[in-house]
Amino acid sequence: MSNTTIPILSLIILLPIFGAIVVSATRNIKLAKKLGVFFAGIELLITGVVVAQFNVDSYDFQLVEHYPWIPTLKIEYLIGIDGISVLFLPMSALLTLTAIISSWNSVQNQARLHVALLLALEGVTLGVFLALDMGLFFLFWELTLPPIFFLIGLWGIGSGRRSAAIKYTLFMLFGGVPLLFAIIILAVNHANAVGSTIYEGLSFSLPVLLQTPVPDDLQALVFLLLLLGFAVKAPLVPFHTWLPTIAMEGPTQLTALLTGLKLGVFGIIRFAMPLAPSAAVQYSWVLGILGAITLVYSALIALQQTNLRRLLAYSSISHVGLVIIGITSLNMQGIQGAIFQLLNFTMIASSLMLLAGFIQHRLGSTEAIHLGGLAKVMPRLTCFYFLFMLASIGLPGTSGFPAELLLIVSAILSHPSISIAALLGAVLSAAYMLTFARRAFFGPITQTGVKHVHDLRLRELSLMCISALLILGFGLFPNVILNINRTAAEAWLTRLMDQPVLENKKLAESLQQQ
Helix, strand or coil, X not given: CCECCCCHHHHHHHHHHHHHHHHHHCCCHHHHHHHHHHHHHHHHHHHHHHHHHCCCCCCCCEEEEEEEEEHHHCEEEEEEECCCCCCHHHHHHHHHHHHHXXXXXXXXXXXXXXXXXXXXXXXXXXXXXXXXXXXXXXXXHHHCHHHHHHHHHHHCCCCCHHXXXXXXXXXXXXXXXXXXXXXXXXHHHHHHHCCCCHHHHCCCEHHHHHCCCCCHHHHXXXXXXXXXXXXXXXXXXXXXXHHHHHHHHCCHHHHHHHHHCCHHHHHHHHHHHHHCHHHHHHCHHHHHHHHHHHHHHHHHHHHCCCEHHHHHHHHHHHHHHHHHHHHHCCCHHHHHHHHHHHHHHHHHHHHHHHHHHHHHHHHCCCEHHHCCCHHHHCHHHHHXXXXXXXXXXXXXXXXXXXXXXXXXXXXXXXXXXXXHHHHHHHHHHHHXXXXXXXXXXXXCCCCHHHHCCCCCCHHHHHHHHHHHHHXXXXXXXXXXXXXXXXXXXXXXXXXXXXXXXXXHHHHXXXXXXX
16 A cells, blocks of 8 residues: 555545635636636646656555544545556546636536536546545545536536436436445445444445455345446446437537546446456356447447437447447456546547537537538538547547557457457447548538638637647557556456455555554
8 A cells, every 4th residue: 555645636636626616706707717727727737746656566556545534334535546547537637627628618607607517526526536435435426416417407508408417317316326235235244254243344445345255146246236336327228328318418518528437437447346356257248248239239329320419429338338348358458448448538539529519519500411511611620520530430540549459359359259249339430430420521511500610719729639649649659558557457357366466455454454
């Protein structure tokens, strides 16, 4: 365990929340927006410092902060990072900063509250990535609901935005119930394992629970409950319908955040698989089939879409299916490809959704019939769209290529039959992306509004340049990401193969002594 005397991880969580309070209390709207950008920018710098301090050769949790919180329930304030979670911090911070800046002109009504909610959402989201206590994790997990609910209901662009907000909330509350049950079962099991009373032996600490044996029959139940809760957020078929609804009814900036930050898939990697390793290995083929169904089904639905925002939502769901296939392959290629692809969501999927938002803001629609000929009047936007689109389908030279290659290779090595679905998904992805691009960006201009539309402004252009540089940089130098998570990925696989990880055992013992 690597402790820290400076609570930098707590600062990462609290700074955006403090910024949200300051922004909401500021009367001047322009000043509030500038303060929002300031706090989001400082947050990005701090997360960059954390990455710089991270030791890539250790698979133990680092910069750990451990304080008592609710002693009667044995719930602690325990946060830390490892190779699996560390890169999600700067990418989440960058995505939030991009969302705030991209909404500069499109959000005029209650702009202060809008920026404040985005900052608050950033703080609790980073808490999800950092939490090492299951009780604390569940708190942050549930705290993502209020800001998302209000962002959809107040600033949605569709007539059904309030219904969409309610639908999303109900889906997430449904997913939270099995998560809570699984957490309680694991805590009680720890009390039974150490031969103590329930009240005295409860433990919600992830490092401790990782070293607590769970009976095989109980593992199956825990794995099912955790998987059900995380599948809703991921989303996986059949719990996916909320995302296309949000894409059509919700604000573009929030949709970009939801497509870019796959907390549900992160939860499967961080909690569901390691906490029930025997069940995860035993039922990996079931989860792999679910991933294949999600991949192919969503790609086929995307192939039929005439609206860019809905198409990108189904494309995101389809790529989640590919990530699940990689996770269930139980090899280094699969887990590293899965983490890489999750990071790609924050760069590629979110950028495509933001470009769709720029089009929506200018033309009032992203239906293919209302577009056509965009390349003639919006050459800058078209160039970025094609770069991100090609990265989405895995063009060599972009970050999408090494991630998808790792995932497909992992499927071929472990699940040859499921690998057919992975290859089919790659073909379908190219088909629906290229087909829509041809209809929307080429051909004659048939709509009057398209003739007079403005191309990307300097602020928007700068945001897209940052994403483009990251996509090209990680595509040409993928080891920048792979070297950071390699050691943690090896420890993750070791855990699933029932070989004890000594560092995690030491961490668990030290936490129990404290």
